[in-house]
Amino acid sequence: MSAQISVIIVNYNAGALLRACVESILNCPVAVQIVVVDNASADGSLDGLQDFSDVQVIKNSQNLGFASGCNTGLRVSTAPYVLFLNPDCSFKPGALTELTKVLDSNPRVGMVGGLLTNVDGSEQVGARRAVPTPWRSFVRAFGLVNLSALWPRLFFDFNLHKQPMPAQPMEVEAISGACMMVKRAAMDDVGEWDEGYFLHCEDLDWCMRYRQKGWKILFVPSAVITHVLGFCGRNRPVFVEWHKHKGMMRFYRKFFREDYPGLLMLLVGAGVWLRFGVVAMAYTFKRMVRAVQNAFG
Secondary structure, three states: OOOOEEEEEEEOOOOHHHHHHHHHHHOOOOOEEEEEEEEOOOOOHHHHHOOOOOOEEEEEOOOOOHHHHHHHHHOOOOOOEEEEEOOOEEEOOOHHHHHHHHHOOOOOEEEEEEEEEOOOOOEOOOOOEOOOOHHHHHHHHOOHHHHOOOOOOOOOOOEOOOOOOOOOOEEOOEOOOOEEEEEHHHHHHHOOOOOOOOOOOHHHHHHHHHHHOOOEEEEEEEEEEEEOOOOOOOOOHHHHHHHHHHHHHHHHHHHHOOOOOOHHHHHHHHHHHHHHHHHHHHHHHHHHHHHHHHHHO
16 A cells, blocks of 8 residues: 655654654554654664564764755655654654644645644643744743733734634644644645754744745644653753754744844844853753762762
């Protein structure tokens, strides 16, 4: 039977979660092609896939980043639908079928994503969101979202997880790259992932480009996926934050240069890197405190 969905999993030190992710896909009643692109993992996570003879594994000699890994898997995929999935995700029963049904519901639906939950079942940030423009990011960073009740259009929070859960699939500006299912026809129209991003913001970039081409993006609340957020980057938080902020700057310059010309974009950049400095110092301080506690504990 030909695969209906090509599942592309970019792995980097996901440990036992990688096997759990693959098992959750194989337990779905859909014909799938599974491609695991490994970015030079050193934790033995690929050993857990030895029992799965149908899983295609591509081993990179170095960590090429998430977008590059997605494109590597995409180039060997064959199905009309392609699911990009983080290795720290696990599908609940029926979730894959729900995503497929919604993607099939309208010719102009080009991308769908499910409800990402934490291990405790609570909704995770980022599964349904608006595009974080520089202004929206400023509003969130400085807590101005608290004024949204008075001026909702001005102080809008781009993360939508605090809004009531919709009863039906809803169109959104962006979903999370942790779980994205796309139509190949839409993808051929939009193009591959932008490999100028290493980690973070490449999903926002793709969402922007889909919408620019007139493709709809839908959030599907009935498709539930457990996501152990941040597991793969847990041992390198400053490295992750560096690439996150670098990705933010690429994203802003690529899509908002005309809205924030000259001095405004310089101020945006200063704000992004100031934020990185604060976050990096906080991580470094916490690590120093833990080291002292371990030495004298």
